[in-house]
Amino acid sequence: MLHLFGRHRHLSQQVLNEYLDKRLPDFARQRAERALAACAVCNQELASLAAVTSMLRQALHATPRRSFIWTAPPPPAVRASLFLRLPNWSYAGAASLAGLVLAVMVSADAMGILSPPGQAAVGRESFMATPPSQELTVQGTPSPAGDTARSMKSADPASGSAESGQPPQPAAAAPTAPDATRAPFADVASPPSGPSGAAPPLPGAELTAVSTEGAAEVIATYDAELPGATPVFWRALEGAVAVAALGFLLALLLRRRRVRG
Amino acid sequence: MTTSPQTFSCANHVPLPVKNRAGDNFCYNCIIESFQSPAYNLARRLLGDWSLAEDAVQEGFVSGYRAFAQFRGGNLKAWVMRIVANNCRDMLRSRRARPTVSLDPVNSDDPDDPTPSAVDIPSKDESPEDHAQRSELRRALDAGLNSLPQEQKMALLLVDVQGFSYEEAAQTMSCSLGTVKSRVSRGRSGMRDFLRTTGELLPSQFRQDR
Missing domain, CATH: 1.10.10.10 (Winged helix-like DNA-binding domain superfamily/Winged helix DNA-binding domain)
Known part of the structure; x- marks a missing residue:
């Protein structure tokens, strides 16, 4: 009759399920029964759901192969060490954080941010890259190495030398005066200029001709004496952070291996 | 529904007394005896492997025994089944992370669904x-x-x-x-x-x- 007037709405799945499980209150159950009596579609839906329920209940019951009853209580739980109790992500996160801090510190060091304020941050690389034609004045206690560094005074004709009091010479004369360019390095290491008459090295190659011992002394003196050098504290901190990052990574790997084993 | 300790009897097993937070005394073997079948059924269907299901149920009962002092009362069946279900979830998660392949013959791992073979005794x-x-x-x-x-x-x-x-x-x-x-x-x-x-x-x- 309800179909004739087009007012019938099929029962929802949830209502059908609750009706099947006898969980509907009285008024809702009576209304559902009236709908089921009038609608074949709802009836079929209910029958299929009931078949699913009964099949699940009958067919899927498994019997355990053995009894789980104990003859003695189990031993008390052994509390795992903190190393094993911490989750993997804590180690991975700590290693990532340490790596990030290390990257920031190395970047800041390279940019000179870690140098004390008010002092020029001159890196070792810039010192090494300085062409020998420029004058580097190193202040500090006199030492043989310091003398060596001081001896790297340029014979740049444009700048001249204040100590020698020589007047500046024209720039065009620089390439044509190899003796003047080579002269300051003569006391550090004098390249053998044999009687074979080999061509004198170019001014840019003079520094590479210097012996490694002399270069090391120059760098050491620079590090010790220049006021703009990076403090040892930051270097030590960078090292510590790097060690921490590696340590966390190692702990993560060890923990994974231990848990897997 | 509260399962009271009086519903159990220790005729078939060793008494294993435990006490919950409210101070009620139980025999844990009675609890195992009552719930091992539904627990195994749940684990068996959740994990799809009877040996894993046995492990999950056994570990669940051990966990329940160790944590029984924290049980505040209420529905003991739901409490035990929740422990077993959580164990099954953990096992599923670890199995998803490290999948394994059984070396047993195909279809022979289910005692309640045996594949007919020459050695099967007809029912x-x-x-x-x-x-x-x-x-x-x-x-x-x-x-x-x-x-x-x-x-x-x-x-x-x-x-x-x-x-x-x-x-x-x-x-x-x-x-x-x-x-x-x-x-x-x-x-x-x-x-x-x-x-x-x-x-x-x-x-x-x-x-x-x-």
């Missing part, structure tokens, strides 16, 4: 046809359950297979009553739709629409 209760039909139906139901989302599958296992009330299922799954209702409803509809598309041996309700 006097059912004919070979009935046995084959029942096995086919069980396989179809297993496949249907495995096609459902995990939560719907657990709701169906608790309510339809184990016969839990909606309230007990809600406590076991740690969710609200309405959530259980909707999961059961969707799970049954999903199972029905799955069975409609498969199986010649299914009841007539599922073959009418084909």
